[in-house]
Amino acid sequence: MAEAIAGFTIAKPHILNSLQKTKLDLKPCSRWLWQCSSTRLFSGWQQPKGSNRKRASLSKVNAFPDWPLMAVMVEHIEGQRDLITYKSIWHLSDQAIKNVYVFYIMFTCWGCLFFGAMKDPYYDSEAYRKDGGDGSGHWVYDKQEDIEESARAELWREELIEEIEQKVGGLRELEEAGRK
Amino acid sequence: MASTSFLPKTISPFLTNPPSLPSTHFTTKPSFLNPPADHLACTRKSSILTPSAKKKNPWIDIFDDGEDPDMEYGSLFVDGKQEEDTRPADNPNNPYGFLKFPKGFNIEVAQLGLKIRGDIRRCCCMISGGVYENLLFFPVIQMLKDRYPGILVDVLASDRGKQCYELNKNVRWANVYDPDGDPEPAVYTDMIGILKNRYYDSILSTKLAGLGHAAFMFMSSARDKVSYIYPNVNAAGADLLLTETFKPDSTNLSEGGYHMYHQMLDWLGRAYYNVPRQPVPPLRVSISRKLKEYVEAKYRAAGAEKGKYIVIHGIESDSKASMQSKGDTDSLLPLEVWDKITDDISGLKPVFVIPNEKERENVEEIIYNEDIGILFITTPGQLAALINDSAGVIATNTAAIQLANAREKPSIALFGSEEKGKLFVPKAEEKKCTIISSKTGKLIDIDVGAVKQALQIFDMSLALV
Numbered sequence A: 001m002a003e004a005i006a007g008f009t010i011a012k013p014h015i016l017n018s019l020q021k022t023k024l025d026l027k028p029c030s031r032w033l034w035q036c037s038s039t040r041l042f043s044g045w046q047q048p049k050g051s052n053r054k055r056a057s058l059s060k061v062n063a064f065p066d067w068p069l070m071a072v073m074v075e076h077i078e079g080q081r082d083l084i085t086y087k088s089i090w091h092l093s094d095q096a097i098k099n100v101y102v103f104y105i106m107f108t109c110w111g112c113l114f115f116g117a118m119k120d121p122y123y124d125s126e127a128y129r130k131d132g133g134d135g136s137g138h139w140v141y142d143k144q145e146d147i148e149e150s151a152r153a154e155l156w157r158e159e160l161i162e163e164i165e166q167k168v169g170g171l172r173e174l175e176e177a178g179r180k
Numbered sequence B: 001m002a003s004t005s006f007l008p009k010t011i012s013p014f015l016t017n018p019p020s021l022p023s024t025h026f027t028t029k030p031s032f033l034n035p036p037a038d039h040l041a042c043t044r045k046s047s048i049l050t051p052s053a054k055k056k057n058p059w060i061d062i063f064d065d066g067e068d069p070d071m072e073y074g075s076l077f078v079d080g081k082q083e084e085d086t087r088p089a090d091n092p093n094n095p096y097g098f099l100k101f102p103k104g105f106n107i108e109v110a111q112l113g114l115k116i117r118g119d120i121r122r123c124c125c126m127i128s129g130g131v132y133e134n135l136l137f138f139p140v141i142q143m144l145k146d147r148y149p150g151i152l153v154d155v156l157a158s159d160r161g162k163q164c165y166e167l168n169k170n171v172r173w174a175n176v177y178d179p180d181g182d183p184e185p186a187v188y189t190d191m192i193g194i195l196k197n198r199y200y201d202s203i204l205s206t207k208l209a210g211l212g213h214a215a216f217m218f219m220s221s222a223r224d225k226v227s228y229i230y231p232n233v234n235a236a237g238a239d240l241l242l243t244e245t246f247k248p249d250s251t252n253l254s255e256g257g258y259h260m261y262h263q264m265l266d267w268l269g270r271a272y273y274n275v276p277r278q279p280v281p282p283l284r285v286s287i288s289r290k291l292k293e294y295v296e297a298k299y300r301a302a303g304a305e306k307g308k309y310i311v312i313h314g315i316e317s318d319s320k321a322s323m324q325s326k327g328d329t330d331s332l333l334p335l336e337v338w339d340k341i342t343d344d345i346s347g348l349k350p351v352f353v354i355p356n357e358k359e360r361e362n363v364e365e366i367i368y369n370e371d372i373g374i375l376f377i378t379t380p381g382q383l384a385a386l387i388n389d390s391a392g393v394i395a396t397n398t399a400a401i402q403l404a405n406a407r408e409k410p411s412i413a414l415f416g417s418e419e420k421g422k423l424f425v426p427k428a429e430e431k432k433c434t435i436i437s438s439k440t441g442k443l444i445d446i447d448v449g450a451v452k453q454a455l456q457i458f459d460m461s462l463a464l465v
Helices: A002-017 A020-039 A094-118 A143-179 B036-049 B107-117 B131-136 B138-147 B159-167 B185-197 B211-219 B253-259 B262-268 B289-301 B335-341 B359-366 B380-388 B399-406 B418-424 B448-454 B456-464
Strands: A054-064 A067-077 A083-087 B122-127 B152-157 B171-176 B202-209 B224-229 B244-246 B309-313 B349-354 B373-376 B392-396 B411-415 B433-437
Touching: A143 B159, A143 B171, B122 B138, B131 B138, B131 B159, B131 B253, B131 B399, B138 B152, B138 B262, B152 B159, B159 B171, B159 B380, B185 B211, B202 B211, B202 B262, B211 B224, B224 B262, B244 B262, B253 B262, B253 B418, B289 B373, B289 B380, B309 B380, B309 B399, B335 B359, B335 B448, B349 B359, B349 B380, B359 B373, B380 B399, B392 B399, B399 B411, B399 B433, B411 B418, B411 B448, B418 B433, B433 B448, B448 B456
Parallel strands: B122 B152, B122 B202, B152 B171, B202 B224, B224 B244, B309 B349, B309 B392, B349 B373, B392 B411, B411 B433
Antiparallel strands: A054 A067, A067 A083
């Protein structure tokens, strides 16, 4: 690591000064990369220390922070092949299991109500499906009031016309009287 | 005030009006607290503005000392009555379709002016009672139209009373909601929602309000909540929620007769700055052409000719459609008496208006006179159209009498007592109405001979026709 850092700090002025020396300087860089890939690429590698004869390392892949999807364990034993154990069972925490069950219960309750209502004969009955007050299929609750309202407006217009006619008639009479 | 707080009755200053504070509390009262000249001027001016000045309820606003005598109403709003259409003119030059607002027009300030002037754009009338009470409310609606031009009047009435508004051109919507009844909670809350959605400026109610009815009106969020209240202890708390209250003379408003709403009319037509007092309009009904045609077909089928029949209304029945006033329960005559009255009517055909089909047989049986018509009519609209085409009306104290007066038809009104007659048909001579009242105070003892004599007014009118 210290070498890599040194390489970087040395490399910086060289890149700036001359292109020739960059080839030489690439070397420590690539070595650093290689070292990292072998030892620390998977941050989950854990190397239990203490026994020289047997070493094991474990790698976990999480779908969500609390939701381990897969685990790979590699055990090194001297003189033998590596023992690799894959575990691809979902490991849910208690909280997650509880959440799943709560969701299941809620969905079941909602589903009973919703899909039960789809079968409810009331919604297919005449009381619910019959035509609305104006025959359109929509219930228009103010229909009667609106008819009455327009009838009154009509009445108002009739009266207004009558009044105007009377006034005009009176004016004509006055005019005729004036002419005579 | 700080000195009074040490006294045992600390609540008393809030219960009474500030001017009527016990003067003992202010032993060294500074003179500026009660300048005598100004105070006199204030009371005089307010008494001019509101002739029926009542004691204000200090609970509503303890700092409300009445009108400000120094207030100047200049150009803040236009003097006089409200305009019929407040919408500013269209502006064809404006690319955005904005209206031609006057310079400096500020919508909030405009509203303020309207509030000071007391403009009413939308008004709701809740009318208690049946057909008779609703019919007598017509002058109030006309008054609203005259006094507040451009007003939209809606009505809430009982199912019977609502039928009257077929005859009223001034009403926009009429809904069934019986203020006297005991509504279901769903209907009650629904109606509050409807009233709130319509954004009324003013709600008038002729139901005698207690706290419950006042709360209903309060929840409608109208600006002015105007109602009659109980004249007794039942009114406790009602005026806290109402802006204006009227106290009737008795617990039955209908006992006031034709002028049963006189307090409300008085208040609505009050003089205000440059607006003079609005005269009370007479009761008028308007009948639509459609209704006239329908009723004409109906009475032709019953064998009557236009202008050649007399409407007889007020047959005793257990029907709800007999259109009596709540203030005069003794106002129906049994068929035997009607038989005597119509015994020798000739020339004009008596048309009996029955409120229920089951009365038809009784009329056919009991009435001796063969030349009669029988019509089944329950709505005031049809009755008015029938009366409009008739030569005259003989009726007891039912809506028929008021309709005849409204259409200026000659009528004979049979009353149980003379006082009732004067109450329900004031100025009878002007209305071509002959009042015949029983001497004993009971309608059934009415003098049939007098009625027969009075029948001559119909013949006269027929001769004129």
